[in-house]
Amino acid sequence: MNLTQAWLGRDDSALIKVGEHHQLLPDVGGAFLAMQQQARADGQDMQIVSSYRNFDRQLSIWNRKWRGELPLYNHQGEQLDAASLSDEEKVYAILIWSALPGGSRHHWGTDLDVFDKASVDACGGQFDLVDAEYRQGGPCFALAQWMDDHLADFGFSRPFLQDNGGVATELWHLTHRSSAAAFEAQRNQQALYDCLNSANMEGKATVLAMLDELFTRFVLNQGVHSL
Numbered sequence: 001m002n003l004t005q006a007w008l009g010r011d012d013s014a015l016i017k018v019g020e021h022h023q024l025l026p027d028v029g030g031a032f033l034a035m036q037q038q039a040r041a042d043g044q045d046m047q048i049v050s051s052y053r054n055f056d057r058q059l060s061i062w063n064r065k066w067r068g069e070l071p072l073y074n075h076q077g078e079q080l081d082a083a084s085l086s087d088e089e090k091v092y093a094i095l096i097w098s099a100l101p102g103g104s105r106h107h108w109g110t111d112l113d114v115f116d117k118a119s120v121d122a123c124g125g126q127f128d129l130v131d132a133e134y135r136q137g138g139p140c141f142a143l144a145q146w147m148d149d150h151l152a153d154f155g156f157s158r159p160f161l162q163d164n165g166g167v168a169t170e171l172w173h174l175t176h177r178s179s180a181a182a183f184e185a186q187r188n189q190q191a192l193y194d195c196l197n198s199a200n201m202e203g204k205a206t207v208l209a210m211l212d213e214l215f216t217r218f219v220l221n222q223g224v225h226s227l
Helices: 026-041 055-066 087-097 117-122 141-154 177-186 189-197 204-219
Strands: 016-018 022-024 046-050 111-116 173-176
Touching: 016 026, 022 026, 026 046, 026 141, 026 173, 026 177, 055 087, 087 204, 111 117, 111 141, 173 177, 189 204
Parallel strands: none
Antiparallel strands: 016 022, 046 111, 111 173
16 A cells, blocks of 8 residues: 555555445454444444545545535534635535545545444434434434443544534544554645646635645644634
């Protein structure tokens, strides 16, 4: 695996299949399966919603959001009127919930989104991967509480546990800390700039002009002092 390419979502050679539809690094997959088994023993049906996504998949999500084919939301999860936003405002709105292509932790095979499938199915199967579903009264609330107590036992944590003005709170997003460390060390603004500059990306000129701020605020998720 070439780390300089893998952190950008351009090298998946080290990944293994976990279930039918997901890929993770071997150590991450093993840790997840052990955690999933313990969760099941404790009455939680922990299943993967999303795991590895390559650069092109993330680019497709970005482009569809830019074109208005997918909805945009603010930090509170309220849908925005995309047509009323300036290009700069649209960039911010996308990045609250979706990473830049090349800047997503899902590129690494170390991060995954999870939910309680049995609980969601028991509530009728409607699932949108939104904050309310993991809060009291939501179908994944018990799983979220279980994770509070047990993630660290298996080497996982939540990288987006607190909304500091960068990426919104994502109680469902887990990272395998020791495995992710090598990718975190590889993050490089110039490499990301070059990658985006060569991509068929909607809003590219605006993003590249803003990248100094976007890299720190969203890719590194250092956020801002106040919302």
